[in-house]
Amino acid sequence: MKAQVIHSFGDPSVFQTAELPKPEVIPGHVLIRVAASSVNPVDTKIRKGLLAGIAPELPAVLHGDVAGVVEEVGDGVTGFQPGDEVYACAGGIKGTAGGALADYMLADAALVAHKPQQLSMQEAAALPLVAITAWEGLIQRAAVKPGQHVLVHGATGGVGHIALQLAKWAGATVSVTASSEDKLAVARDLGADHLINYREQSVAEYVERLTDGEGFDLVFDTVGGENLDRSFQAAKRNGSVVTIAARSTHDLSPLHSKGLSLHVVFMLIPLLYGSHREQHGHILRSVAQIVDDGKLRPLLDLRSFTFAEAAEAHRHLESGQAIGKVTLINERF
Numbered sequence: 001m002k003a004q005v006i007h008s009f010g011d012p013s014v015f016q017t018a019e020l021p022k023p024e025v026i027p028g029h030v031l032i033r034v035a036a037s038s039v040n041p042v043d044t045k046i047r048k049g050l051l052a053g054i055a056p057e058l059p060a061v062l063h064g065d066v067a068g069v070v071e072e073v074g075d076g077v078t079g080f081q082p083g084d085e086v087y088a089c090a091g092g093i094k095g096t097a098g099g100a101l102a103d104y105m106l107a108d109a110a111l112v113a114h115k116p117q118q119l120s121m122q123e124a125a126a127l128p129l130v131a132i133t134a135w136e137g138l139i140q141r142a143a144v145k146p147g148q149h150v151l152v153h154g155a156t157g158g159v160g161h162i163a164l165q166l167a168k169w170a171g172a173t174v175s176v177t178a179s180s181e182d183k184l185a186v187a188r189d190l191g192a193d194h195l196i197n198y199r200e201q202s203v204a205e206y207v208e209r210l211t212d213g214e215g216f217d218l219v220f221d222t223v224g225g226e227n228l229d230r231s232f233q234a235a236k237r238n239g240s241v242v243t244i245a246a247r248s249t250h251d252l253s254p255l256h257s258k259g260l261s262l263h264v265v266f267m268l269i270p271l272l273y274g275s276h277r278e279q280h281g282h283i284l285r286s287v288a289q290i291v292d293d294g295k296l297r298p299l300l301d302l303r304s305f306t307f308a309e310a311a312e313a314h315r316h317l318e319s320g321q322a323i324g325k326v327t328l329i330n331e332r333f
Contacts, residue, residue, distance in 0.1 A: 002332060003102035004310045007059045009049025011224040012311035012318075015101075020061075023098060023106040025073040030109050032068040032086060035121035035333040037100040037307075039130050039317045039326040040065065040158060043092065043267070047314060054093045054272055061099035064271070066107070067115055067125035068333070077109045083089050087115040087284065089128035095272045103332055107241075110277035111270075113284035115170060116291035119298070121333075124292055126325035127162070127297040131287045132280055133267045134163040137220060137242040138170065141263035146171025148217035149210075151234055153177045153198075153227055155187035156299060156323050159244055160222045164190055165296045172218075188322060201251065203233045215258075224248060235260050299324030306331040 005018040025031045043062055046055045055061075070084040080086065090107035092099035097106040115124040138144045152166040154160035155176030167174045168191045175194035176187045184195040207215055213219040213230045215236030221228050224245025231241045232254040240261045255262060270277045290296045301322040307330050317326045 001103035002307075003061050004307055005059050005061055006047060007217050009047065009055075009058075012047070012314040014047065015310045015314075018059075019307060020102065022104050025072040025074045025106065026097075028077060028109055029074045029097065029106050030070050030077060030086070031072040031074075031111055032066060032079050032088075032105045032107055032112075032332050033071045033333065034066055034100055034103060034105050035068040036066075036125035036330060037063045037328050038065045038126045038129075039063070039313050039328070041317070044314050046093065046319055054268060056092065056094055056099070058094075061102050062092045063100040064092040064096075064268075065125050065128045066100035066105050067121040068092060068105070068330075071104065074109070080109060080112065085115045085121070085124075086110040086112050087124040087128055087288075089132060089267075089280065090271070093271055095274060101310055101328070103330065108277055109281075111280045113281050113288055116288040118292050118294075122304065122327050122329055123298050123300065126158075126300055126327050127287065127291075128280075128284060129267065130158040130162045130325070131296075132283050133159050133186040133265055134220075135283045135287065136267055137244065137263060137265045138163060138166050139219075141265065142218050142220075142240045142242050142261075144170045144218055148172045149175065151175045151177070151219045151231075152192075152222070153220065153231065154222040155190075155192060156183045157222050158325050160220075161187070161190055161299045161324060162296070163220045164192055165221070166290075167220075168217075169290055169295045175206075179250070182201055183323060187206075190297075190299065204241050207234055211236065217243065221245065229254075230260060232258070232260065257326055262275070300328050304329060 001141045049172040067087040090111040150172040176192040177196045177198040219231040221231040242263045
């Protein structure tokens, strides 16, 4: 089979097209004929060599997000059969059988779900990592409730645009931040109730404007760094902050003085450690139903790439110019 392989860590030029053996199906797994994948920031960081603790051994095939068709089913697998259209975040890191940038991907069946019927393979491949992350943060950890006022930072980013829609599906009022009027217009189209250009309004200003100075019931931070401090500032007393980027040092006294709950989401834990993987399959089944009910849709960047253009896809995501998910189509599917 053809695959995009890296033999060393570095800039996007490390991707090379190579011929690899087709994986053999093993118990508890499914072999997926890969139709599409998408790029997540973690993929670019692994490629750069910045995440040695979770990187697969070299040479490696990267990317976790996959959409495709079940080719073979291993012993002990129920619920899937050859020909099923599926999606998952199931590889590209340590502890998994391989990445999605190949003609075939071997995946733990617990991580896999039938793809949303209303989506193309390319659209479905944009969802798994970001949808699981948003679901874990909003639904499982913070338990968002109808009537709450939720603030989502980075509303047109990968996780942000899903968090916005999931919060609306759960019955919340949703305010969002973005860096431009164009991005805010996209967020409005996705269902945002209130728009904040963070370059033009301070936290104090939009907290006063949108919450009468009380703060938000739940703040979802997709940015990290100084923005996590801004999230503490924006949350109301006894509110909650969810973050997907907490590799930084912060003064936690605002959490104490306001009685805040802080939830840190790292969705790769089941893949890295092999525990509770069935939760990811369950989440993706739930997300597929919400999509097919017309309550959630992926936001795809206008540019799409083939697997042979993996380097260009990574460059585009790292440029900061992408709006939504950067996707890749397997030209050999």
